[in-house]
Amino acid sequence: MLRFKNSWIIFLLLALFTVGLFGCGGDSTAPAGDENGGETPEEFEGEVLIGIMLPVTGAYSENGIDMQNAVFLAVDEINAAGGVLGYKITTTIGDDECDPAKATAAASKLVSEEVVAVVGGYCSGATLPTLKIYGDAGVPMVVAAANATSLVEENPGWTFMINSTGDMQAENAVNWFEMQGVETIGLIDDGSAFATDLKMLTKSQWEAKGKAVLTDDTVTVGEQDFSALVTSIMQAGPDGIYWTAYHAEGALIVRQLREAGYEGVIIVADGTSAPAFIELAGEYAEGVFCTAPPFADLNPAAAEFVTNFKAKFNTDPGAYSGLTYDATYLLADAMERAGSFEGSAIRDALAETDGFQGISGEVMFTERNTLGRSNFVILVVQDGNWAFAE
Amino acid sequence: MSFWEVFLQQLFNGLLIGAFYGLVAIGYSMVYGVIKLLNFAHGDIYMTGAFTGLIILGFISAGIANAWLAIVISLVLSMVLVGLFGVAIQRVAYRPMLKAPRLSILITALAVSMIIYNSVLLLTQGQARPFRTGLTGESFYVGALRLTETRVVLLVAALVLMFLLHMFITRTMYGKAMRAIALDRDTCQLMGINVYKIIAVTFFVGSSLAAAAGMFAGVYYGTVHFFMGFLIGLKAFTAAVIGGIGIIPGAMLGGLLLGLLESFATQIPGVGTVWKDVFSFIFLILFLIFKPTGILGRVESERM
Numbered sequence: 001m002l003r004f005k006n007s008w009i010i011f012l013l014l015a016l017f018t019v020g021l022f023g024c025g026g027d028s029t030a031p032a033g034d035e036n037g038g039e040t041p042e043e044f045e046g047e048v049l050i051g052i053m054l055p056v057t058g059a060y061s062e063n064g065i066d067m068q069n070a071v072f073l074a075v076d077e078i079n080a081a082g083g084v085l086g087y088k089i090t091t092t093i094g095d096d097e098c099d100p101a102k103a104t105a106a107a108s109k110l111v112s113e114e115v116v117a118v119v120g121g122y123c124s125g126a127t128l129p130t131l132k133i134y135g136d137a138g139v140p141m142v143v144a145a146a147n148a149t150s151l152v153e154e155n156p157g158w159t160f161m162i163n164s165t166g167d168m169q170a171e172n173a174v175n176w177f178e179m180q181g182v183e184t185i186g187l188i189d190d191g192s193a194f195a196t197d198l199k200m201l202t203k204s205q206w207e208a209k210g211k212a213v214l215t216d217d218t219v220t221v222g223e224q225d226f227s228a229l230v231t232s233i234m235q236a237g238p239d240g241i242y243w244t245a246y247h248a249e250g251a252l253i254v255r256q257l258r259e260a261g262y263e264g265v266i267i268v269a270d271g272t273s274a275p276a277f278i279e280l281a282g283e284y285a286e287g288v289f290c291t292a293p294p295f296a297d298l299n300p301a302a303a304e305f306v307t308n309f310k311a312k313f314n315t316d317p318g319a320y321s322g323l324t325y326d327a328t329y330l331l332a333d334a335m336e337r338a339g340s341f342e343g344s345a346i347r348d349a350l351a352e353t354d355g356f357q358g359i360s361g362e363v364m365f366t367e368r369n370t371l372g373r374s375n376f377v378i379l380v381v382q383d384g385n386w387a388f389a390e
Numbered sequence: 391m392s393f394w395e396v397f398l399q400q401l402f403n404g405l406l407i408g409a410f411y412g413l414v415a416i417g418y419s420m421v422y423g424v425i426k427l428l429n430f431a432h433g434d435i436y437m438t439g440a441f442t443g444l445i446i447l448g449f450i451s452a453g454i455a456n457a458w459l460a461i462v463i464s465l466v467l468s469m470v471l472v473g474l475f476g477v478a479i480q481r482v483a484y485r486p487m488l489k490a491p492r493l494s495i496l497i498t499a500l501a502v503s504m505i506i507y508n509s510v511l512l513l514t515q516g517q518a519r520p521f522r523t524g525l526t527g528e529s530f531y532v533g534a535l536r537l538t539e540t541r542v543v544l545l546v547a548a549l550v551l552m553f554l555l556h557m558f559i560t561r562t563m564y565g566k567a568m569r570a571i572a573l574d575r576d577t578c579q580l581m582g583i584n585v586y587k588i589i590a591v592t593f594f595v596g597s598s599l600a601a602a603a604g605m606f607a608g609v610y611y612g613t614v615h616f617f618m619g620f621l622i623g624l625k626a627f628t629a630a631v632i633g634g635i636g637i638i639p640g641a642m643l644g645g646l647l648l649g650l651l652e653s654f655a656t657q658i659p660g661v662g663t664v665w666k667d668v669f670s671f672i673f674l675i676l677f678l679i680f681k682p683t684g685i686l687g688r689v690e691s692e693r694m
Binding site: 057058059060061062188216217218219220222223224225227228229231232234235247248251252255256259260261276279280281282 | 396399400403404406407410511515516517518520522529536538607611612613615616617618620621622652653654655656657662663664666667
């Protein structure tokens with residue numbers, strides 16, 4: 001009997017191992033870009049370590065992995081061209097899972113690995129608590145995507161945001177609603193830092209125009225049934241709806257709104273710009289607008305990047321890869337200009353950035369370390385793909 | 391929309407989500423009834439059911455023209471497979487702990503939950519998957535009430551499953567044995583009931599109902615992801631407590647009540663969607679304070 005019991009435990013352990021191995025196997029193939037550890041030409045004087053903080057697992061890993069691949073691509077190109085100051089760039093990952101608690105751990109891990117700088121930052125909520133950690137450690141960070149106002153407010157001076165800020169996105173949405181002849185709107189967020197911020201900014205800008213916000217809702221992340229919300233929106237009947245959070249719930253909300261017969265203008269924010277949104281919402285996604293960052297796939301200036309990205313990783317670059325690619329190059333550029341890998345020197349060089357030409361446009365920082373211009377565009381779902389809206 | 395139209399629509403919304411909560415809550419309640427365990431892995435069983443259904447549907451939908459037929463076949467297969475999965479979990483993780491202090495088995499349940507959750511996270515790379523059924527989602531009106539075929543069928547199916555379960559519990563020897571074990575396990579053993587077998591049957595039934603709910607959710611919402619079981623697990627647990635944990639009709643009632651509460655809370659000015667969950671959890675707290683045994687519960691001397 002005892003033997004039988006033991007064999008059960010062994011079976012369980014084996015099963016766990018198999019799952020673990022299989023799972024890890026599947027996982028490690030995803031970031032296929034580890035190839036930058038390939039051939040090291042003789043002339044490198046040493047290696048310089050850059051941290052990547054992104055959600056490479058979890059619900060937002062699709063964007064996270066695309067962005068990580070963009071870093072790998074940029075690093076490979078920089079190394080092939082002789083590296084930075086004669087040093088070869090190597091990378092290490094801190095997986096924030098788009099979760100503030102995990103992000104704090106990831107940031108501490110990166111700092112303890114003594115990275116000279118960090119690139120990444122997808123979810124604002126997860127990026128927010130890490131700013132102080134990097135600031136205290138004197139590690140400069142270039143944030144590629146996250147753009148909530150709170151990031152600007154909490155920035156201890158070591159963080160540089162190359163995506164336009166939330167108020168510019170709100171302005172973009174408000175203008176588009178007006179162009180579509182929308183008089184009243186409904187707003188929905190998911191309670192996350194970024195989405196709430198964008199919602200409040202949109203609300204104040206819309207009301208400043210003397211127009212009404214009829215519904216203002218917050219959904220719970222992980223919820224699937226929004227029928228009660230949809231009914232209350234249908235009752236209020238706004239002409240347009242702006243969903244300011246991410247694609248997992250966004251797809252469900254759009255689907256349930258359309259199923260319930262909602263025919264108004266629906267705009268989703270950049271967090272929902274992932275192709276997965278269209279896949280999940282299916283035909284219900286048609287005609288949905290998006291206030292999006294400059295998508296590399298649709299940007300003629302980024303054609304070469306898109307070709308290289310597809311050749312290397314076998315997928316489309318996604319919404320933020322272009323910005324992440326720029327962020328990596330910007331960091332390398334700042335190190336060259338600083339002439340050292342000292343954190344404060346890199347930070348000062350970043351702050352002095354003037355007219356850095358990336359594939360997503362020119363980079364120049366305001367005194368609060370944010371991008372000095374709006375880079376948002378309006379996309380629309382057409383025949384199952386994102387296209388520029390006209 | 392007029393007041394009554396909104397009222398009817400929210401009533402239907404609440405009943406449907408409530409029926410899903412009820413199906414999951416039954417599993418919580420049954421397991422608590424027989425082995426006094428809060429099976430935290432139950433939400434993950436729901437999620438496993440959705441994914442199993444999706445995989446089976448992917449295999450068979452090409453060969454079957456009728457979307458509903460394909461769904462029913464994968465529903466049944468998913469219920470059986472996940473039911474067996476539940477039994478396996480019970481055999482491997484819980485049965486060796488039955489004589490251990492209650493806290494140990496509770497922690498085991500948490501561990502099982504994490505293992506399932508993280509395995510699915512790794513296997514799916516954390517991505518949400520579309521659940522394509524081939525149903526059109528055409529809507530029609532009954533009076534002022536806007537309905538879709540899917541919603542009506544799912545609500546009826548959920549209620550039928552609950553009814554069948556009720557018959558199983560009240561009219562079969564297995565059901566009788568389950569109720570007896572809930573009252574006094576040791577005496578049942580002395581009376582010649584194969585307690586372990588009945589516990590296994592309990593897990594089978596509870597898990598397959600959760601799998602059915604997961605599959606329904608996939609069909610209805612069109613998306614499945616690895617964390618879909620977390621929130622509904624929490625809500626179903628709330629429903630089970632409101633109804634009186636360990637009491638099966640209570641779980642159904644609690645589920646429906648919670649669903650209705652949430653959907654009507656959305657209409658209350660100042661509560662809305664923002665405070666909807668807070669509203670329903672306040673309800674849970676009120677129940678715990680004023681009627682800790684739940685709606686259908688009787689006073690007991692020992693509680694967890």
